[in-house]
Amino acid sequence: MQVLLLIGRRIAATVPVLIAVALIAFVLLRISSGDPVAQLAGDNATPEAIAAIRARLGLDQPMIIQFLQWGWRVLHGDLGTSIVSGTPVLRLIGQHTAPTIAVSLMTMLVSVVIGVPLGVYAAWRRGGIVDQLTSVMTTAGFAVPTFAVGYVWIYLLSMQAGLFPVQGYVPLSGGVGRFLWHLTLPVLTLSFVYIALIARVSRTSLLEVMSDDYVRTARAKGLPERTVIFRHALRNAAVPIVSIIGIGVALLIGGVVITESIFNLPGLGRLTVDSVMARDYPVIQAVIIVFGGVYVLINLLIDLSYAAFDPRISLS
Amino acid sequence: MTEPVLTIKGLVVGRRDDPSGDPIVRGLDLTIGAGEIACIVGESGSGKSVTSFSVMGLLPDALTPRAGSIRLLGEELLGTDPEKVRKLRGSRMAMIFQEPMTALNPVMTIRAQLAEVIEFHGETPMSRSALDALILATLEDMLVRDPKRVMNSYPHQLSGGQRQRVMIAMALLLSPSLLIADEPTTALDVTTQKQILGLIKSLVERRNIGVLFITHDFGVVADIADQVVVMQRGEVVESGPAAKVLQSPEKAYTRLLIDSVPKGHASTNVPSELAAPVLDVRDVQMVYGRRSLFGAATTTHALKGASFTLNQGEILGVVGESGSGKSTLARCVARLATPTAGQILLMGRDISTAGQEELRLQRRYIQFVFQDPYRSLNPRLPVGRSLIEGAVNFGVPAEVARDKVRALLELVGMDAYIFDRLPHEFSGGQRQRICIARALVSEPQILIADESVSALDVTVQAQVLKLFADLRARLGLAMLFITHDLRVAAELCDRIMVMRHGEIVETGPTAEIMQHPQHDYTRALFAAAPGQERLRALATV
Structure with a gap:
C-alpha cells in the first residue's frame, strides 16, 4: 500500500518535469532554423499559399498560444497529426515502437548478462589476464563511437564473413529466428559501450565491498568463495551497478537513434531523425514526450529496485 | 589426557613478497584446552590479530605462515588443503x-x-x-x-x-570447539561490554569450548582470562597463567601494560574556586528533525536541556555511552552545530545564535581535538602546513606562525624538525600530539577533546592524558574532556558530568562522583569497567 502511494506520488512529481521537457522542446524547435511550411509548400509556392498553410497549421499564432493549444490537445490524448504525411502521430509512434523496444531490451539484456559477470570475474581475479583484457576492452568501448563499432561489425561479420544481414528489420511475426538474426548486429553494436560501462562499474563496486567486514565474516563462516562473492559481496555492490544500468537505459535513447540509422531499422530513432529533417513539429514533440516519459519511468523503477536490494533504503 | 583444542607451536608469519624480511609474528607457542580462555594481549602492530587469522586460515594474501604448526583438535592446519580448512571454519572453529x-x-x-x-x-x-x-x-x-x-x-x-x-x-x-574473539567488546559501551564478557565466560563453562581472545585491555584480561600471552612487535614477551602474569609480571612491558589501564584513581587536582568561568552553558537543547520530501517529520531529542559552567584551568569530564548526547553537546558548544534552544556564553558573550562571521572570530577561543588522529590530518599536507593554516587564516604572518608552531610541537613533545613531514610517517600517538598542537595554535581558552584518547593504545593513552594535564598546568587551559570511559575521565578530570539519553544525570567533583555516586546509572558505569576490582586489588598489594 505504502509502495503504491509512493509510486503515485513519484509519478505525480514527474508531471512538472514532463511539462518542462515539452516546453523546452517546443521552443527550441521553433527558434531553430528551418521552416516546415516552406518545405511543405515547395519551391514555387506563392507567399499567399505559404501564409495559408501556416494559418491552417496554426503556426501563425504566438508561440505561447500554440503551446497551450497543443498542451490542451495532448491532455485529451490527441498528439496531433504529422504535418508531412497527415498520419495521426499516435499511429506513427505505434508503428515505430516495436523495433526500438526490441533493440533496447536486447541490448540491455546482453550488456547485463555479459557485463556483470565480466566485472565480477575481473574483480575476483584482480590483476589477472581477464582483468587486464577487460580493462583494455572497456577503454576501447568508451573510446570508439557507436557508429564506428557498427561499421566494423558490418564489415567483419556481414560483408566478410556473411553471417548476418547488413541492415533491415523483420518483425517478430516474420519468425523468431529471422527477427533475432536481423537484430544481432544492431545489438552487438549498441551493447559494446554498455558492456564496457557495466563491467567497469561492477568490477569497481565489487572490489570496494570485498574488503568490507561482512565479507570477512562470510569467509570466517567457512562459505565457499563463490557464495561469498555472489551472495554477500555482489548484493551489497548492487546499488551502483543498478544505477549505471538505469543511466545506461537513458543514454540508450541517443544510441538507438544512431544505430537505427546505420542498420536502417524503422524504429523511433529513425522516426525522430526523419521528423527533424522535415521539421515535422507534432511528431518531434510527441516523440520527445514519449522518450521523457520512458526515462522518468525507468528512473522510478531503479529507485524502487534500490529498496529491493538494500533493506536500509526505505521507500518512505 | 584429552586432546587440547588448539595447539600453536613456533608460529612464524611473514610477508609473502619478502621471504627474508622481518616476520610479523615470530615464534608463538600457545595451547588452549577445552573450557579455557586464553588472551593474547598486545598493542597495535603486536601481531595478535595476525595470529588469529593464521589459525582461521584467513590471512591476507600478502602474508604467509613461514614456520611452525597450528593444530585444531590434533589436526594440523598449516599447509593443509585450503578447502579442508574452509570446511573447518564455521563448524569446528x-x-x-x-x-x-x-x-x-x-x-x-x-x-x-x-x-x-x-x-x-x-x-x-x-x-x-x-x-x-x-x-x-x-x-x-x-x-x-x-x-x-x-x-x-x-x-x-x-x-x-x-x-x-x-x-x-x-x-x-x-x-565448534574453538571460538576466536578478536577484540569483540572494544567497540561496545562499557555496560554492554560487561554483558558480552559475562556471556562468553558462561558459554565457556556451559559448552566447554576453548576461546582465543584477542585484546589490548588488561582490564578485560583480568576479568576473563585463564592464561595470557603478551605480545609486542610480533614477539611473545611473556606468557603464563593469568593470575600469575597479573600478580607478578616478569617483564617491564607487561607491567607497563597493566599499569596503563586507567584504574579510576581520582585526580587530586582541586580547581581554584576563584577561577573565572570561561564557558557558561544554559539549558542548551538540540532537536534533530528529519523531514523527507513527502513523509511526515521525525524528530530526535539529542539534548534535553544541558546547563553547566567551565572555569578557567578546569578539566570537566563529560562521560556517557553512545547516544548519550555528549558529542552533540560538544558540537553545540563549539558551534559546529546550532542548538535549537539555550544560551552558550563564551567569556560572557552568547554565541548560541552567532552568525558565520562572528563565529569565525570566536572559534579561535574554542578548539577541538578529535577521536581519530588517522583521519583528522590532511594526508597530503605536511603537518607543519596543516598547523599554520589556522593562524594564517587569522592574519598571522607565515614566518611568525612557523616559529610558533615549532614551539608548540616541542610543547606537545614532538621535535620541531618534523614540520615538513607527512602525517603517514607518524604513529597514532604522535599524530594525536600533532592534532593537539594544531588545536593550540590559535591560543584557545577552551580545548574540547572528543574521545581523543579512545583510539590509542593504552600505553600511548596514558602519555596523552599526561600531556593534557601538563598543558592545563602550563597554559591554564580549560578543557571539556569527552569520553565513554569513566576510568579515563577519573584520572584526568577535576569534575565529572555523567550524561544519559541527552540529559545530564549527575555532576560533581571527581572524587565525590567516584566515592559517592548518587545516580544508579553512574554506579552501573563504574561497575561495568572491566577488571576494576582485581586490578585495584593488585595495585594495593
Whole structure:
C-alpha cells in the first residue's frame, strides 16, 4: 500500500518535469532554423499559399498560444497529426515502437548478462589476464563511437564473413529466428559501450565491498568463495551497478537513434531523425514526450529496485 | 589426557613478497584446552590479530605462515588443503570480530545469515522448522531478547550489543570447539561490554569450548582470562597463567601494560574556586528533525536541556555511552552545530545564535581535538602546513606562525624538525600530539577533546592524558574532556558530568562522583569497567 502511494506520488512529481521537457522542446524547435511550411509548400509556392498553410497549421499564432493549444490537445490524448504525411502521430509512434523496444531490451539484456559477470570475474581475479583484457576492452568501448563499432561489425561479420544481414528489420511475426538474426548486429553494436560501462562499474563496486567486514565474516563462516562473492559481496555492490544500468537505459535513447540509422531499422530513432529533417513539429514533440516519459519511468523503477536490494533504503 | 583444542607451536608469519624480511609474528607457542580462555594481549602492530587469522586460515594474501604448526583438535592446519580448512571454519572453529556494526551483512536478514552456516556445514539437510528452532534456541542461549523479532530483522535494526550476540550465536550454531574473539567488546559501551564478557565466560563453562581472545585491555584480561600471552612487535614477551602474569609480571612491558589501564584513581587536582568561568552553558537543547520530501517529520531529542559552567584551568569530564548526547553537546558548544534552544556564553558573550562571521572570530577561543588522529590530518599536507593554516587564516604572518608552531610541537613533545613531514610517517600517538598542537595554535581558552584518547593504545593513552594535564598546568587551559570511559575521565578530570539519553544525570567533583555516586546509572558505569576490582586489588598489594 505504502509502495503504491509512493509510486503515485513519484509519478505525480514527474508531471512538472514532463511539462518542462515539452516546453523546452517546443521552443527550441521553433527558434531553430528551418521552416516546415516552406518545405511543405515547395519551391514555387506563392507567399499567399505559404501564409495559408501556416494559418491552417496554426503556426501563425504566438508561440505561447500554440503551446497551450497543443498542451490542451495532448491532455485529451490527441498528439496531433504529422504535418508531412497527415498520419495521426499516435499511429506513427505505434508503428515505430516495436523495433526500438526490441533493440533496447536486447541490448540491455546482453550488456547485463555479459557485463556483470565480466566485472565480477575481473574483480575476483584482480590483476589477472581477464582483468587486464577487460580493462583494455572497456577503454576501447568508451573510446570508439557507436557508429564506428557498427561499421566494423558490418564489415567483419556481414560483408566478410556473411553471417548476418547488413541492415533491415523483420518483425517478430516474420519468425523468431529471422527477427533475432536481423537484430544481432544492431545489438552487438549498441551493447559494446554498455558492456564496457557495466563491467567497469561492477568490477569497481565489487572490489570496494570485498574488503568490507561482512565479507570477512562470510569467509570466517567457512562459505565457499563463490557464495561469498555472489551472495554477500555482489548484493551489497548492487546499488551502483543498478544505477549505471538505469543511466545506461537513458543514454540508450541517443544510441538507438544512431544505430537505427546505420542498420536502417524503422524504429523511433529513425522516426525522430526523419521528423527533424522535415521539421515535422507534432511528431518531434510527441516523440520527445514519449522518450521523457520512458526515462522518468525507468528512473522510478531503479529507485524502487534500490529498496529491493538494500533493506536500509526505505521507500518512505 | 584429552586432546587440547588448539595447539600453536613456533608460529612464524611473514610477508609473502619478502621471504627474508622481518616476520610479523615470530615464534608463538600457545595451547588452549577445552573450557579455557586464553588472551593474547598486545598493542597495535603486536601481531595478535595476525595470529588469529593464521589459525582461521584467513590471512591476507600478502602474508604467509613461514614456520611452525597450528593444530585444531590434533589436526594440523598449516599447509593443509585450503578447502579442508574452509570446511573447518564455521563448524569446528569460529570467529567473532571487533565491529559488530559492520561484521554482519547489511542486506541479509539475521535468519538468512545464520541459516547459511547450516546450509554449508550441516551434515543432513534440515527442514525449515527445525532450522528455525535451532536458530531460535541458539539466539536464546546468547540471551538475545525477543529472538523471534531479531531473527527476522536486518542488522541495522539491532543495537551493537544485540549484533554482537547474533555474531556469537552464528559462531556457536554448530557448537565448534574453538571460538576466536578478536577484540569483540572494544567497540561496545562499557555496560554492554560487561554483558558480552559475562556471556562468553558462561558459554565457556556451559559448552566447554576453548576461546582465543584477542585484546589490548588488561582490564578485560583480568576479568576473563585463564592464561595470557603478551605480545609486542610480533614477539611473545611473556606468557603464563593469568593470575600469575597479573600478580607478578616478569617483564617491564607487561607491567607497563597493566599499569596503563586507567584504574579510576581520582585526580587530586582541586580547581581554584576563584577561577573565572570561561564557558557558561544554559539549558542548551538540540532537536534533530528529519523531514523527507513527502513523509511526515521525525524528530530526535539529542539534548534535553544541558546547563553547566567551565572555569578557567578546569578539566570537566563529560562521560556517557553512545547516544548519550555528549558529542552533540560538544558540537553545540563549539558551534559546529546550532542548538535549537539555550544560551552558550563564551567569556560572557552568547554565541548560541552567532552568525558565520562572528563565529569565525570566536572559534579561535574554542578548539577541538578529535577521536581519530588517522583521519583528522590532511594526508597530503605536511603537518607543519596543516598547523599554520589556522593562524594564517587569522592574519598571522607565515614566518611568525612557523616559529610558533615549532614551539608548540616541542610543547606537545614532538621535535620541531618534523614540520615538513607527512602525517603517514607518524604513529597514532604522535599524530594525536600533532592534532593537539594544531588545536593550540590559535591560543584557545577552551580545548574540547572528543574521545581523543579512545583510539590509542593504552600505553600511548596514558602519555596523552599526561600531556593534557601538563598543558592545563602550563597554559591554564580549560578543557571539556569527552569520553565513554569513566576510568579515563577519573584520572584526568577535576569534575565529572555523567550524561544519559541527552540529559545530564549527575555532576560533581571527581572524587565525590567516584566515592559517592548518587545516580544508579553512574554506579552501573563504574561497575561495568572491566577488571576494576582485581586490578585495584593488585595495585594495593
